[in-house]
Amino acid sequence: MIPILTTISVIASWYGPGFHGNRTANGERYNMMEPTAAHKSLPFGTRLKVCYKTCEVVRVTDRGPFIPGRDLDLSKGTAQRIGMLGAGVAPVKVTRLN
Numbered sequence: 177m178i179p180i181l182t183t184i185s186v187i188a189s190w191y192g193p194g195f196h197g198n199r200t201a202n203g204e205r206y207n208m209m210e211p212t213a214a215h216k217s218l219p220f221g222t223r224l225k226v227c228y229k230t231c232e233v234v235r236v237t238d239r240g241p242f243i244p245g246r247d248l249d250l251s252k253g254t255a256q257r258i259g260m261l262g263a264g265v266a267p268v269k270v271t272r273l274n
Contacts, residue, residue, distance in 0.1 A: 178218065178272040188268040189241055190261065192252030200238035209253035214238035223273040226250065228266060229259030
């Protein structure tokens with residue numbers, strides 16, 4: 177669990193084209209360009225500030241990632257905007273905002 181307003185480092189990946197338009201675990205349609213993320217246990221709607229080269233605030237809308245060692249799946253758009261698209265999997269700093 178990520179405590180509120182505490183910054184921690186986690187391993188993030190991103191997901192996109194194969195899931196674009198599908199329903200997320202909270203029932204929304206996934207838009208790979210929106211500022212969203214998947215997490216295994218945080219409540220849907222939780223807002224996270226995620227930083228790599230730059231930062232973006234995302235909202236948890238889905239469950240995952242399901243690959244061992246990964247803590248957070250970011251939308252493709254978020255990964256692109258924070259500069260980690262090319263890395264694919266990278267350590268990011270995360271602050272839980274609510």
